[in-house]
Amino acid sequence: MTKYQLLYFDGRGLAELARWLFAAAGQQYEDVRMKRDDWPKYKPTTPFGQVPMLTVDDDFKLSQSLAIARFLAKRFGFMGKDEFEEARCNMVLECTEDMRKLYLKTVFGDDASKTAAMEKWEGSERDEFLEKFERLLSANKNGDGFFVGDEITVADMGFCCLTDSFASQSSLDWGKFPKLTALRDRVKKDNTKIAEWLAKCPITQF
Template sequence: MPSYKLYYFNVRGFAEVSRLIFAAAGEKFEDIRYEHEHWPEHKAEMPLGQMPVLEVDGVKLPQSAAIARFLAKRFNLAGKDDFEQAQVDAVVDTIYDLVKALLPTLREQDEAKKQELLKKMFAEELPKHLQNLETLAKLYGKGGPFFVGNHLTWADLFFHSFVETLLGMNGTLLDNNPWLKQNRAEVEKNPKIAEYLKTRPKTER
């Protein structure tokens, strides 16, 4: 029986999709969360001096996407064949396009400028990315509520995790994207996911 340890900060962030994969699969893992002030004590322990890091039977794997993809394949949440896996990756890469567009705004230190950039982002940039995701869902989802193949994959879990932070800033974000809103609802209907969401640590992001 493999031993899993997932190292990250005490936030959802880039580790949450992997936590959701563990939850959906019903697999046990050690959820190791460092507060930011204690991170310098552990930085040298990580292969690239960054997190998240997954440790499998004593071997550490960095990079959030590599970790999530490995876990999804191991627990049958990556797509049922090579082409479905490529479709899942296309959805995930499209979500990362959204992440890349948003990060500079979130990292803005001037609060007034940050709010101005967020307003523009929600009005102009985000709708295009959300429409791209709906386009892929129509192509790959076979008419169901999930992004690929009418079954749960880590693309659904990644979308749920990332958009949760955005919904905390703007609760009406998905009002013009009913399919995406339904997709999140379907993820939350999964009993194992529902239990995890109910019991996980409460964090702002």
């Protein structure tokens, strides 16, 4: 039996998508959540001094969150059914990452930079991204399914995992994005394995 270990800090952050993939696949793994003070001990064991890090069977080590997500998605059957669906999954993942980078500017930095970033984020950036995701979803089976094909993929999980970070922002009107709202329910509630993970996952600061 393949042995998986996921190393990250005690938070959702960049490791959470991998955890969703493990959950959706019903795959057992070791979820190692280190304390900040333990990082110097673990850092030399990583390929590039970064986490998350996935270890497979004690010898294969992989860093970079999207590389980990793609590896797991392909192994567990969440990367599409052919090269076209795989390419579309990759497109959604990359666009999700672009959105995440803009959101992080509102969280990290000095007060002035965070305030400026938040004004842009809530002023237009966030909703412009969501509008594009809504159109992309609507173009596939009238938006009543998933971003890619007719089954859940890493694209859907990646989008929902990210938007959980800011879904409760008071300025965000999910009523403007009915297809995306329904997608979030399909992924987080209708998928029983992901729903079970969300019900039991640790509550953390990030």
